[in-house]
Amino acid sequence: MAVKKDLSIDFLGKHCENPFFLSSSPVGGNYDMVAKCYEAGWAGVFFKTVGIFVADECSPRFDMTNKDGVPWLGFKNMEQISDKPTEQNFEYMFRLKRDFPEKILVATIMGASDEEWTKLAKMCDQVGADLIEGNFSCPQMTSHAMGSDVGSDPKLVERYSRAVTKATKIPFIAKMTPNITSVEPSARAAAKGGSKGVSAINTLKSITNIDLENLTGMPVVAGKSSISGYSGAAIRPVALRFVVDLLKDQELMGKGVEISGVGGIETWRDALEFLLLGARNVQVTTAIMQYGYRIVEDMISGLSHWMDERGYDHVEDFLGLALGNMIPAEDLDRSFQILPAFDKKTCVGCGRCYVSCYDGAHQAIDWDEKKRRPVLIEDSCVGCHLCLNVCPVKDCITPGEVRWKRRPKKTPPVMQRQYD
Amino acid sequence: MSKVKTGDYMAEAVPGFDHRTAIEEAARCLLCHDAPCSQGCPAGTDPGKFIRSIRFRNPKGAAETIRENNVCGGSCAYVCPYDRLCEEACSRCGIDRPIEIGKLQRYAVEQEKAYRMKVLKAPRGPKRGNVCCVGAGPASLACAAELAKAGYKVTVYEREKKAGGVLSYGITPARLPQKVVDQDIKSVSGLGVEFVFGTQIGKKLTVQDLLDKNGYDAVFLGVGLWKSGTVGVPGEDLKNVLRAVDFLKKARESGGYRQVAGKKVIVIGGGDVAMDCATTARLNGADVQIWYRRTIAEAPADIDEIHYALSLGIGITTNFAPKRFDGKDGKVEFAEFTGRDGKSAAKAACDFVILAIGQQAEDLAALADGADKSAKGCLAVRKGGKTSLPGVFAAGDIVNGGKTVVEAVADGKTAAAAMIAYLEKKADRAKSVKPVKTAKKGVK
Numbered sequence: 081m082a083v084k085k086d087l088s089i090d091f092l093g094k095h096c097e098n099p100f101f102l103s104s105s106p107v108g109g110n111y112d113m114v115a116k117c118y119e120a121g122w123a124g125v126f127f128k129t130v131g132i133f134v135a136d137e138c139s140p141r142f143d144m145t146n147k148d149g150v151p152w153l154g155f156k157n158m159e160q161i162s163d164k165p166t167e168q169n170f171e172y173m174f175r176l177k178r179d180f181p182e183k184i185l186v187a188t189i190m191g192a193s194d195e196e197w198t199k200l201a202k203m204c205d206q207v208g209a210d211l212i213e214g215n216f217s218c219p220q221m222t223s224h225a226m227g228s229d230v231g232s233d234p235k236l237v238e239r240y241s242r243a244v245t246k247a248t249k250i251p252f253i254a255k256m257t258p259n260i261t262s263v264e265p266s267a268r269a270a271a272k273g274g275s276k277g278v279s280a281i282n283t284l285k286s287i288t289n290i291d292l293e294n295l296t297g298m299p300v301v302a303g304k305s306s307i308s309g310y311s312g313a314a315i316r317p318v319a320l321r322f323v324v325d326l327l328k329d330q331e332l333m334g335k336g337v338e339i340s341g342v343g344g345i346e347t348w349r350d351a352l353e354f355l356l357l358g359a360r361n362v363q364v365t366t367a368i369m370q371y372g373y374r375i376v377e378d379m380i381s382g383l384s385h386w387m388d389e390r391g392y393d394h395v396e397d398f399l400g401l402a403l404g405n406m407i408p409a410e411d412l413d414r415s416f417q418i419l420p421a422f423d424k425k426t427c428v429g430c431g432r433c434y435v436s437c438y439d440g441a442h443q444a445i446d447w448d449e450k451k452r453r454p455v456l457i458e459d460s461c462v463g464c465h466l467c468l469n470v471c472p473v474k475d476c477i478t479p480g481e482v483r484w485k486r487r488p489k490k491t492p493p494v495m496q497r498q499y500d
Numbered sequence: 501m502s503k504v505k506t507g508d509y510m511a512e513a514v515p516g517f518d519h520r521t522a523i524e525e526a527a528r529c530l531l532c533h534d535a536p537c538s539q540g541c542p543a544g545t546d547p548g549k550f551i552r553s554i555r556f557r558n559p560k561g562a563a564e565t566i567r568e569n570n571v572c573g574g575s576c577a578y579v580c581p582y583d584r585l586c587e588e589a590c591s592r593c594g595i596d597r598p599i600e601i602g603k604l605q606r607y608a609v610e611q612e613k614a615y616r617m618k619v620l621k622a623p624r625g626p627k628r629g630n631v632c633c634v635g636a637g638p639a640s641l642a643c644a645a646e647l648a649k650a651g652y653k654v655t656v657y658e659r660e661k662k663a664g665g666v667l668s669y670g671i672t673p674a675r676l677p678q679k680v681v682d683q684d685i686k687s688v689s690g691l692g693v694e695f696v697f698g699t700q701i702g703k704k705l706t707v708q709d710l711l712d713k714n715g716y717d718a719v720f721l722g723v724g725l726w727k728s729g730t731v732g733v734p735g736e737d738l739k740n741v742l743r744a745v746d747f748l749k750k751a752r753e754s755g756g757y758r759q760v761a762g763k764k765v766i767v768i769g770g771g772d773v774a775m776d777c778a779t780t781a782r783l784n785g786a787d788v789q790i791w792y793r794r795t796i797a798e799a800p801a802d803i804d805e806i807h808y809a810l811s812l813g814i815g816i817t818t819n820f821a822p823k824r825f826d827g828k829d830g831k832v833e834f835a836e837f838t839g840r841d842g843k844s845a846a847k848a849a850c851d852f853v854i855l856a857i858g859q860q861a862e863d864l865a866a867l868a869d870g871a872d873k874s875a876k877g878c879l880a881v882r883k884g885g886k887t888s889l890p891g892v893f894a895a896g897d898i899v900n901g902g903k904t905v906v907e908a909v910a911d912g913k914t915a916a917a918a919m920i921a922y923l924e925k926k927a928d929r930a931k932s933v934k935p936v937k938t939a940k941k942g943v944k
Contacts, residue, residue: 082564082619150527347557371531375556377549382558389615496566500519 085384089395091337091360092251092277094210096123096184099355099395100379102187103279103342103363104129104215104255106159107373111172115180120373121380124184125176126279126363129161130200131170132191133223137163140274143288143298145314154314155366156288156318157233158220158299158306160227161190166203174207188255190215194243201247203231212250214241214275217282218255220308228257228282234269241273252479253277253340256322259285260313263322271335278332279340279363280322283309312366320353324406327358346375348382358400369406414485416493417463421480422454426473429453433467433477441466458483468499475499504813510757511782513674513808517607519559526555529599532591537601540589543570543642543910545824547586547601550608563612566605569621571687572644572909574639574680575667577605580906581802606680610807613683620649622691627653629923632710633720634701637665638905639896640722641688642912643919647720648691650920655716656693659700663688665724666897667905669749670773672780675808678752702867711891717926718919721868721879721887721894722912725859725902731768735825738832744773744856751780760852761785766835768792768822769856770799775806777854778814788814788847790839793821820846825853859902862925868892876901884918893919 087098102108102117102125109128117125141158162169170187178187191197197214204212216231230236237254244252254270254464256263258281266278267278285307289298297305323341326332341354346367354362367375381447392398422433429452437445444460445467447453454467468477507513510929517525535548546565553562566573582588582602591600612619628651633640636658644654662668668679689695701707701723710716728743751757757780765781767774770792782788793801795818796806810816820837823845827833832853837846861877872880872888878901881887885895895911897903 082561082568346798349557372533374552378556378558378561381553381561381564382556385558385560473520500523 082381083384083388085382085387086393087380087383087387087395089360089399091184091340092211092253094184094251097182098123098380098383099361100351100376101184101186101340101363102362102368103365103367104186104213105369107365107368109162109164109229112173114172114176117368117373117376118176118180118183121376122183122373123361124186124210125177126186126188126213127169127173129134129188129190130166131161131192132166132196132199132472133161133190133192133226134165135160135163136222138301140299140301144312145288151375152312152366152370154286154288154310155312156286156298156308156310157283158301158308160218160221161215166200170203170207173204173209177208177210184210186211186213186253186337188213188215189244190218190226191240191243194239194444197240198244198247201244201250204250206328209250211253211277212244212248213253213255213277213279214244214270215255215282216240216270217255217259218309219257219283219285220306228285231257231282232260233264234265237266238273240268241270241275245274251276253279255279256326257282257404258318258322258343263325264332267326267329267337268331271332271337276336277338277340279342280326280328281315281319281343283311284315284318284411286310287331312370313346314344316344316350316353318359323354323357323359324403326399327403327441328406330362346371348379348386351379352383352386352468353402355395355399356402358403360399413493415489416485417461417483418465418479418493418495419458419461419463419481419483420456420465420477422456423476423478424453426476427453428473428476430472432472436466437472441472442454503883505811507674507783507812509751509780510673512677514603515609516567517603522554522559523557524602525600525604526551528592529555530591530595531555536589536591537586537599537941539838540586541906542585542904543576543906543913545573545576545586545605545906547599547605551599551601551604554604554608559608560615560617562608563615563617566608567612567617567687570906570909571620571641572667572684572905573605574609574684575638575664575676576906576909577586577602577609578676578680579667579671579904581804581904583802583804585906609680609683618690620645620687620691622648623651625651627651627915627925630715630718631654631655631718631720631919631923632657632714632716633722634707634710634897635665635721635723635896636660636663636685636695637722637724637896637913638667639724639898639908640665641684642722642909643720643722643893643895643916644693644879645691646690646913646916647919648688650916652920652923654691654693656695657699657701657705658695658697660704661697663695663697665722669752670745670776671748671752672776672783673752674779675776675805699774702863706866706890707868707892716819717923718891718893720885720915720919721892721898722896722908723862723867724897725861725878727860727862728855729820729858729860731855731857733822733824735827736833738825738827739830740827740832740851741825741853741855744769744777744854744858747777748773748780749786749853757781757784763787763851764849765789765823765852765854766791766850767854767856768835769858770794770796770801770818771856771858772801772805773859774856775801775809777856778809779812781852782809782812782814786852790814790816791820791822791835791848792816792818793840795819803898812865817846820844858898861898874899874901884921885915886918886922893920893922 122237218227221227896908
């Protein structure tokens with residue numbers, strides 16, 4: 081019998097059956113799609129952003145990056161908010177909440193003025209949305225009164241947050257843009273305006289590729305292209321960084337602001353990373369565009385197994401456990417070096433560690449040409465572990481001897497043991 | 501000079517995946533909609549689902565998917581003819597080559613062991629009834645597991661010392677390591693299924709005894725085919741003319757068959773059993789030649805098994821059938837063959853001959869007296885594996901005349917479902933009889 085744990089967790093006072101949500105995007109843009117995603121097991125949806133503005137989209141509108149034959153490392157889209165009439169979207173949301181009352185429906189909205197934000201908030205009220213998310217972060221709007229241009233201006237974020245929170249009692253979440261030096265000023269402004277939650281992050285402004293035939297960016301739209309949002313696995317590290325910044329912010333945490341993590345999540349492990357930092361749930365789009373709603377099955381199963389293995393009964397029990405271990409660079413213990421250990425038996429003799437160490441690090445590996453094996457020059461090695469990261473054989477190069485720069489400590493430093 | 505592989509009889513022939521290489525292979529999977537591989541498995545295993553689990557970093561979920569569906573999932577990962585089942589159906593064939601589904605299944609089952617998972621659990625509470633399975637091969641194991649999962653008390657009677665049937669006694673360990681078979685058996689015994697070894701049904705204890713005297717509500721027969729077929733030519737009784745099942749069993753029981761080391765061995769047959777005999781003899785140091793009466797294209801053996809035999813340097817001569825075996829002092833020294841064309845003839849010197857020309861049922865009258873037989877001399881069954889004897893079901897080789905492990909598992913599961921339906925009906929009847937009696941009493 082499959083292991084299944086209680087994955088439920090509250091978010092802004094709403095009971096969610098698990099922490100897995102669709103983010104506001106094409107994957108949750110009408111009734112049938114959302115109904116199907118609910119049935120697949122997602123706890124809820126951040127419905128595709130609704131505005132008074134109805135988008136007129138270009139074609140084609142997507143591109144991706146790849147490396148060494150692996151597609152979709154990152155994904156670029158040029159879509160804006162919903163291209164359906166405002167009323168139509170709210171009608172979908174009304175029926176979804178009526179037919180799936182136990183699922184969490186978050187209405188994501190975007191206005192261009194106080195009046196529009198207020199009007200949209202009231203419509204959310206009418207359809208019974210559980211939560212409202214304000215999209216302050218779409219980087220490819222055709223109007224500068226909306227999207228990430230708003231999100232990078234704390235004054236506008238506060239003003240529009242207030243327009244919503246005055247119009248309705250439904251808890252409000254501000255969705256942040258990463259196209260900014262630091263996200264905290266905008267998040268604080270949102271909290272000042274009455275928002276209770278923050279979603280981070282929206283897409284990164286990007287140019288994925290240049291078409292060498294047409295001499296323009298991709299996707300090629302009538303021979304031209306534009307800078308637009310980058311998402312997918314490639315941006316997860318950026319998202320994790322912004323989430324940590326938010327969760328470490330005293331002002332936000334003091335106000336009890338709750339964080340929803342977004343960016344490059346494909347597996348239960350990706351999701352767990354956000355939860356371990358303290359996000360209360362995660363949102364997914366790009367992986368669904370690539371693989372479909374079914375990926376939630378392994379998120380539920382994988383997280384259940386991890387909890388079972390670790391003896392956790394509730395998601396709350398491990399939320400934020402990794403946050404305290406993220407510290408400023410100046411506070412890291414720099415008193416030791418961990419030398420790499422080479423397993424000569426599993427080594428296949430490719431010499432990649434030798435090449436990388438010579439050309440990219442500290443010339444600390446000698447190459448035994450006869451045996452085709454690396455030989456560590458301990459005096460030159462600084463313990464950077466470039467060799468370990470470049471080695472193609474699992475567990476061939478591993479962390480080895482600890483060399484103390486100063487007086488040795490009694491206990492060895494905590495080190496990574498599991499390498500995928 | 502071609503490079504021939506060498507190996508050890510007890511060592512695994514093909515290394516498996518580690519976490520990294522498994523994910524690399526799973527990443528080649530196209531994650532098809534309505535995955536064709538998942539429709540290609542006779543036992544209903546869902547490769548599309550377990551490969552997706554591996555791809556999305558959930559190896560434990562993958563192990564669950566396999567084990568929940570197939571108690572012999574570990575063994576099947578090694579011996580399934582993937583190339584003509586799920587891997588043939590793989591959409592990736594249209595691009596380059598199929599996903600190595602068998603090897604990914606093996607990886608997932610290895611994770612079950614590594615993480616000490618106990619996937620299958622029998623329901624708690626009192627047992628619904630008492631049933632038994634005769635034989636402990638794949639069909640019986642599958643049937644026993646299904647019955648135990650449904651809440652029945654299950655006893656398995658096995659005449660050998662170990663469970664597994666053909667898995668433990670009939671296949672080269674290089675192709676199917678015993679530890680893999682043991683892991684499968686453990687998943688069945690973990691359900692509370694009791695094994696009684698060294699007891700052959702049909703001797704002192706008959707099937708009818710099991711029903712009438714031992715109090716079993718139903719009996720499943722999955723005894724397999726253990727009588728070697730004979731060619732019917734002179735010299736078959738000479739010393740060192742061995743029967744495939746005896747040879748393989750002895751090799752497995754003794755951890756090898758060193759008597760053939762340095763000797764000339766002729767294997768006769770073209771099925772998987774013939775390949776197993778040939779590779780077993782080769783890995784024990786023999787100089788082996790396979791002789792088959794038809795062509796490679798007609799050979800029932802899996803092409804991977806033929807490749808494996810060839811890779812070990814075993815030769816295959818086709819279109820020659822044995823005519824007679826000759827020897828000195830009662831010991832075989834020559835095998836003579838007639839060509840299929842009726843004109844060719846051959847004579848080969850040898851120290852051993854192994855006859856791998858199909859297996860047959862043993863004494864069915866002793867096992868299940870009065871049960872209908874099929875034309876092949878196997879047990880005849882109706883839908884769901886019902887034999888002509890009430891309360892007696894059968895599946896696996898003893899019914900189908902010798903097919904794959906995965907088909908035995910599939911049929912064992914089907915029979916279990918039919919047994920459950922039969923037992924439920926029987927229980928309902930027993931219940932409905934009682935109130936009538938009390939009503940009569942009331943009338944009195």
